[in-house]
Amino acid sequence: MHQAQAQPHVTLIGVPTDVGASRLGAAMGPDALRVAQLGPALAQLGVQVHDIGNLAGPPNPRGARDAAGMRNLAECIAWNQLTHDAVWQALQQGRLPIMLGGDHVLATGSISAVARHCRAKGQRLRVLWLDAHSDCNTPDNSPSGNMHGMPVASLCGLGPRALAEMSGAVPALPASAFCQIGLRSVDMYEKHMIRELGLHVFDMRAIDELGMREVMRRALADLGPNDHLHVSFDVDFLDPDIAPGTGTPVRGGPNYREAQLCMEMVADTGRLGSLDIVELNPALDLRNQTAELVVDLVQSLFGQSTLARE
Numbered sequence: 001m002h003q004a005q006a007q008p009h010v011t012l013i014g015v016p017t018d019v020g021a022s023r024l025g026a027a028m029g030p031d032a033l034r035v036a037q038l039g040p041a042l043a044q045l046g047v048q049v050h051d052i053g054n055l056a057g058p059p060n061p062r063g064a065r066d067a068a069g070m071r072n073l074a075e076c077i078a079w080n081q082l083t084h085d086a087v088w089q090a091l092q093q094g095r096l097p098i099m100l101g102g103d104h105v106l107a108t109g110s111i112s113a114v115a116r117h118c119r120a121k122g123q124r125l126r127v128l129w130l131d132a133h134s135d136c137n138t139p140d141n142s143p144s145g146n147m148h149g150m151p152v153a154s155l156c157g158l159g160p161r162a163l164a165e166m167s168g169a170v171p172a173l174p175a176s177a178f179c180q181i182g183l184r185s186v187d188m189y190e191k192h193m194i195r196e197l198g199l200h201v202f203d204m205r206a207i208d209e210l211g212m213r214e215v216m217r218r219a220l221a222d223l224g225p226n227d228h229l230h231v232s233f234d235v236d237f238l239d240p241d242i243a244p245g246t247g248t249p250v251r252g253g254p255n256y257r258e259a260q261l262c263m264e265m266v267a268d269t270g271r272l273g274s275l276d277i278v279e280l281n282p283a284l285d286l287r288n289q290t291a292e293l294v295v296d297l298v299q300s301l302f303g304q305s306t307l308a309r310e
Helices: 026-035 038-043 073-092 104-121 151-155 188-197 204-210 212-220 256-269 289-301
Strands: 009-015 048-054 096-101 124-130 178-183 200-203 227-234 272-278
Touching: 009 026, 009 038, 009 073, 026 038, 026 048, 026 096, 026 272, 026 289, 038 048, 038 289, 073 096, 073 104, 096 104, 104 124, 104 151, 104 227, 104 272, 178 204, 178 212, 200 204, 200 212, 204 212, 212 256, 227 256, 227 289, 256 272, 256 289, 272 289
Parallel strands: 009 048, 009 096, 096 272, 124 178, 124 227, 178 200, 227 272
Antiparallel strands: none
């Protein structure tokens, strides 16, 4: 039996805002995860957990679209800068940051900090984007103007300038660094953007045809020993039958076992360096069951499995 590798020290960073989302409620996500005992669940696995609490930022103005087609841009920039700074600080301390959202626009700040860190250390960054949506709309082409549909475009250098430049380089990372898994709600413009950018995508048809094991094998196949793996986990990745507590549910997502296998195979790489958990909306949940499921999956991401395996 091989020796289990040492568990990382993690920092929990609550970012309680839904300024980028279409529905209110994701601002309560960080506290729902704490109610579901995320910190103690990780501590059970030998992870040293430091919870810095929730960041404080501007309220959600519920604004109309601006002239460039975006909602709440100033507030989205402010929250992303706060997120960037907190994630950057955790990485500088040698800790693994877990950003507790909040909506998915916050991945712009989180991944910008990770990209900055990887450039400084000479590491290659890989991002697993677990989501029902591709989130690569641009302000010109967003059907809604909601910023949580634009973080991938921003990170690839195509979003609002303040977000695109947040990592200190444009783009923050190449589109080839992304691997998107679980997509099943993609508008016509995003389909065009996926092709234009060359994003690596395994949609739900690919999961149906290949199985989650083969999808994850391919997604993780070229991870090297010096690579930093970032997982951006949108709760709507999961099928709403098992995870109703999210603002943009889409039928036909991964079931419980498929999601567990996905997380276990990430854990097997030993390369997880940072994590986002976003779009948990307890206002739409049933007795916090979605938050409890997410905690269960995050335990798998940190190595909990049914049996000790070779």
